[in-house]
Amino acid sequence: MKEFLIKTERLGLRNWLPEDEAPFIEMCADAEVMKHFPTVLSSEETLGLINRLKNHFIEFGYTYFAAEVIETAEFIGFIGIANQTWESEYTPCVDIGWRLKQGAWGKGYATEGAKACLDAAKNKFGVSKVLAFATDTNHASEQVMQKIGMSYVGTVQHPKIKHDPRFKHCVVYST
């Protein structure tokens, strides 16, 4: 039996398992999935990201969780919360994030999982305030923020991507 930290009607959110590696490598190498990030990720970079997310879970009890469809046990990406320490007027903070494989888009999964994460942030993990960041061209992501009841608070330049003209401005939402 897999242990889900968070369950919704259709989704189970859990710590990362070795079998997530291959589908997550494929997702992070998909230019459409990574359209709002500077580059796609190599296999090594994706494995490094999984390791960081696993370690974050060990240290804090939450992370960007691996998400699976309960009925089919299919891994579809991540939805979760994580500590952010990059430098800006909005950090340090806990943010909510999501990245799903293309085949899982448009079914309401991000909204469903993220709503449950916001609830768990407050009631399970004791996190009183959650922020969300997306480049201002990422309308699907911003739409999810609005649909889970977060409010627009401003824009920020992420130090890692602000030199790329495509990603100059990120929108910031807050609970």
Ligand SMILES: CC(C)(COP(=O)(O)OP(=O)(O)OC[C@H]1O[C@@H](n2cnc3c(N)ncnc32)[C@H](O)[C@@H]1OP(=O)(O)O)[C@@H](O)C(=O)NCCC(=O)NCCS
């Ligand atoms: C962002 C993402 C997680 C959304 O996942 P999803 O499961 O398709 O999201 P949902 O179905 O819950 O909701 C998406 C909403 O955005 C809307 N949407 C999708 N594409 C859109 C676009 N280009 N412009 C405006 N709205 C858009 C959908 O219509 C839907 O709203 P609706 O239900 O009111 O119609 C998914 O697109 C993804 O993984 N993208 C790549 C990774 C990424 O950019 N992550 C976020 C980084 S900040």
